Amino acid sequence: MSESNKKICPVQKKCGGCKLLPIPYSEQLQKKQKRVSSLLSKYGRVEKIIGMDNPYYYRNKVHAAFDHDRKGNAISGIYEEGSHRVINIDSCYLENQKADDIIVTIRSLLKSFKLKTYDEDTGYGFLRHVLIRTAHSTGQIMVVLVTGTPIFPSKNNFIKVLRSKHPEITTIVQNINDKRTSMILGERQQVLYGRGYIEDILCGKKFRISPKSFYQVNSVQTEILYNKAVEFADLNESEEVIDAYCGIGTISLVVAEHVKSVIGVELNDDAVKDAIINKKQNSVGNVKFINADAGKFMSGLAEEGNRCNVVFMDPPRSGSTVEFMDSVVSMKPDKVVYISCEPETLARDLGYFTKHGYKMDRAVLVDMFPMTENVECVVLLSKLHTK
Ligand code: SAH
Numbered sequence: 386m387s388e389s390n391k392k393i394c395p396v397q398k399k400c401g402g403c404k405l406l407p408i409p410y411s412e413q414l415q416k417k418q419k420r421v422s423s424l425l426s427k428y429g430r431v432e433k434i435i436g437m438d439n440p441y442y443y444r445n446k447v448h449a450a451f452d453h454d455r456k457g458n459a460i461s462g463i464y465e466e467g468s469h470r471v472i473n474i475d476s477c478y479l480e481n482q483k484a485d486d487i488i489v490t491i492r493s494l495l496k497s498f499k500l501k502t503y504d505e506d507t508g509y510g511f512l513r514h515v516l517i518r519t520a521h522s523t524g525q526i527m528v529v530l531v532t533g534t535p536i537f538p539s540k541n542n543f544i545k546v547l548r549s550k551h552p553e554i555t556t557i558v559q560n561i562n563d564k565r566t567s568m569i570l571g572e573r574q575q576v577l578y579g580r581g582y583i584e585d586i587l588c589g590k591k592f593r594i595s596p597k598s599f600y601q602v603n604s605v606q607t608e609i610l611y612n613k614a615v616e617f618a619d620l621n622e623s624e625e626v627i628d629a630y631c632g633i634g635t636i637s638l639v640v641a642e643h644v645k646s647v648i649g650v651e652l653n654d655d656a657v658k659d660a661i662i663n664k665k666q667n668s669v670g671n672v673k674f675i676n677a678d679a680g681k682f683m684s685g686l687a688e689e690g691n692r693c694n695v696v697f698m699d700p701p702r703s704g705s706t707v708e709f710m711d712s713v714v715s716m717k718p719d720k721v722v723y724i725s726c727e728p729e730t731l732a733r734d735l736g737y738f739t740k741h742g743y744k745m746d747r748a749v750l751v752d753m754f755p756m757t758e759n760v761e762c763v764v765l766l767s768k769l770h771t772k
Contacts, residue, residue, distance in 0.1 A: 392441065392478050401466030403479055403756035410440050414752060417760045421750055424732045428745040431762075435609055440755030443603045445519045447477075447484035448569060451492070451502040451512045459495045459502050461488055461515070469505060469567070479756055483553060484517035487528060490550050491515055498543050503533040505565075511537075513562055514569050518594060520585035521604035525555040527583045529596045531569060535561050537577075544578050555579050558596050570597055582659070587611070588639045590667050598656040599632040603753045610724065610751045610761055611639050614697060617747055617765035618722050620644050624694035627686075627718075629679040629709065634660030636697050636724075637672050644695070647672040650682045679705075683712035696721045704730025707737065714741045721766040726753070731762055742769050 397406055405413045414436045422431045437443065449461040452471040462474035476485045495502065495512065503510035514531035528547070537543070537559060548554055556579030562571030574596060582595045585604065588611055594600045601607040614636065620626070620643040628637040631649035633656050641647050649672060651657050657676040664672050675682055679700070686693075696718045698705060704727065713721060721743060725731035735745060743766040753761040 394478060396463075396472050396474060399465050399472055400463050400474075402463060402477070404758055406478065406756045410436065410755060413440075413755065417750060417752065417758075421728045421760065421762060424728050425735065425745070425748055425764075428732075428735050428739060429748060432747065432749040434750040434752055434760070435606075435613075436752045437603075437606060437755055440752070441478045442480060442482050443605065443755065444480045445521055445604050446600070446602050447480040447488065447517045447519075449488045449515045451514060452505075453502045459492050459512075461492045461502075481517070481519045483526065483551075484519055487517055487526070487547075487551050487554065488515050490547065491528075491530075494543065494546060498539050500538065500543070508533065508563075508565060516560075516569060516596065518583055518596070518600070520583045520594070522586040523584055524553065525583035525585070526551075526553055527579075527594075527596065528554055528557045529560050529570070529574075530557065530577075531560045531562050531571070533561075533563055535559075535563075535573070540577065548578065555583060556581055560596060587635060590635075590638050590663070592633055592635060592638075592663050593659045593666070594633060595655050595659050598653065598659050601635075601753065606751050606753045606761070607635075610753065610763060611636060613749055613751065613763045614722050614724055615640060615643065617763060618695050618697070618720055620695065625692075626695045626697065627683070627693050627716075629683065629696065629698045630700045631660065631674070632656050632699075634663050634672070634674060636699065637674070638663055638667055638669055640697070641669045641672045645671065649674045650677055650679050652676070652678055680708035680712070683709050683716070687712035687715040692716050693718050695719070697724070698722070699724040700730075702727040702730065704734050710734065710737050710741070714738075714743075717768065719768050723764045723766060725762045725764070726759060728760065728762055731764065735764065735766075738766050742771070743767065744769055 418434045460473035501510040503513040516529040518527045557577045560574040624644045626647045628649040637647045637649035660674040746767045747765040751761045
């Protein structure tokens with residue numbers, strides 16, 4: 386471990402975002418290994434967790450909520466755990482440092498531009514949130530200003546000053562969220578500067594990332610994760626692959642060169658639009674992206690009697706559904722590579738697969754979320770061949 390664990394955050398207890406910060410990183414890894422090994426013990430062994438050399442400042446996506454204190458000064462940062470009270474912070478050990486600097490600049494500009502922060506109770510005010518996405522390998526930076534109203538007084542001047550203080554910003558988007566909701570982003574948005582998206586390179590492929598698309602938050606560990614998934618799948622050129630819950634098509638496009646064909650399926654239409662562009666700009670011909678619910682799409686394929694050789698599945702924290710897994714089982718893939726960010730739902734879903742003709746062959750943890758209790762897990766399930 387290159388860094389000793391002496392970091393202390395003054396708001397650690399209130400925020401609750403980095404519960405493991407006081408624990409040495411090597412112990413954090415052991416803790417995660419122990420927890421998931423015991424959760425999955427009835428299915429098999431979990432290989433040694435892959436940690437980070439530098440486990441700080443890894444989040445490429447940073448969100449700051451905006452509010453004001455009793456004196457009316459703008460504050461920005463994270464919500465106090467379990468509440469909507471904003472804790473004012475300038476930096477966080479988990480977050481990209483450039484992103485944090487930009488947020489502090491935005492906060493300091495509000496007063497001179499007479500821009501008010503949004504008030505959740507009254508629904509009045511302007512700036513609600515700032516979302517920043519940084520691309521690890523290209524250095525591109527997207528700033529999303531989430532506002533309670535579409536009217537942006539002194540817009541051009543604000544953008545000019547922000548860009549002059551942070552020339553590293555490559556695009557700025559205004560997203561309008563005028564609903565009384567805890568969702569960060571609203572429906573409408575307009576590009577104020579640049580292209581409205583950033584591009585990053587992962588596993589040698591270029592990916593476009595729009596404000597609303599899912600993108601793994603830890604780019605260093607994502608490459609390791611995808612390489613493990615590809616290694617586990619042990620692909621060959623005759624195989625037909627399904628990449629379910631595919632986001633902007635990262636796994637589909639990384640595995641495409643090893644196989645005959647890939648179908649990626651994803652519910653978020655912005656992510657699918659990105660995926661289709663990503664396919665074109667990487668000149669990949671053998672991939673198709675479908676905008677649908679993964680369970681409904683798979684059950685349709687299964688009902689038509691389709692088969693496939695390999696399924697990659699990377700569902701959200703809530704895990705997969707019986708509809709989806711039922712359909713996988715009836716399509717009889719030899720291998721299912723399950724990528725999970727929630728060991729509890731993974732264990733539940735492994736229960737289903739192991740009752741329906743599959744066994745866990747390999748499992749490994751990749752620490753995508755140092756200083757937190759969360760961890761990513763890749764599992765290879767192989768079909769049992771009954772005589
Ligand atoms: N494999 C991608 C994305 C994983 S995150 C990557 O590594 O980047 C999980 C994705 O599942 C998100 O993009 C989310 O929009 C999508 N999703 C959630 N529910 C879904 C459903 N029912 N059907 C299809 N996709 C879904």
